[in-house]
Amino acid sequence: MSSPTASPITSSTFRAGALCGALSGLLIALPALVEAFTGETSATSVPLGLSPAFALPLLTALQLRQRPATGRFAEVAHIVNLIGLGLFGAAAFASNLVLFYFDDDVIDEVLTGPTIPVLIGCAAVFAVGCALFGAAMIRARVFPALPAWGYAVVLPLFAFLTGLSDGPLTSGVHVLVGAILMWLSAALWRMAGDAQHAMAQARVSV
Numbered sequence: 001m002s003s004p005t006a007s008p009i010t011s012s013t014f015r016a017g018a019l020c021g022a023l024s025g026l027l028i029a030l031p032a033l034v035e036a037f038t039g040e041t042s043a044t045s046v047p048l049g050l051s052p053a054f055a056l057p058l059l060t061a062l063q064l065r066q067r068p069a070t071g072r073f074a075e076v077a078h079i080v081n082l083i084g085l086g087l088f089g090a091a092a093f094a095s096n097l098v099l100f101y102f103d104d105d106v107i108d109e110v111l112t113g114p115t116i117p118v119l120i121g122c123a124a125v126f127a128v129g130c131a132l133f134g135a136a137m138i139r140a141r142v143f144p145a146l147p148a149w150g151y152a153v154v155l156p157l158f159a160f161l162t163g164l165s166d167g168p169l170t171s172g173v174h175v176l177v178g179a180i181l182m183w184l185s186a187a188l189w190r191m192a193g194d195a196q197h198a199m200a201q202a203r204v205s206v
Contacts (some may be wrong), residue, residue, distance in 0.1 A: 017188060021057070027048065027051035032178065042101075045100045048096045052092050062184060066136070073135075
């Protein structure tokens, strides 16, 4: 496992990314657990709509941490995943914080023209980006294998299941996604501590 150059910047970036990733995972998993019993509510829609925004710093920190062990493929995968996450996050925000409060007749009227194809396209880009970046993590072997595989397989599935009606399957996938993000965040947090320790050791040796 390669280690990035220890510095206050890398350590603080890893920690910030880990905290944001853990929050993103919680904002996905906890509402999903509630919705498994209550169905979608206003209280659960708000955190679900905001959760993708907190995944962005995690994604950047993950790539920074594994960059010494990766090549051009991981860089491309990171960019595609960033674009897909931005698009998917915007769609999730609109769905959970705007469309949720509309009547079904209004939603049918609004979702016309290119809207549905664009939403499907956003989900597709997000799914491809997650599959590619997950594959990059698997190849780099910097992060634990199980959440890396989960990122590559479960998150693309999650992209398309979010459009289905609430049920045990969708709630279960949401919980899995939240667990994957929290697992990766925990690994990143530990690595931040390792980077900080290496920096302290370097200062002592000087």
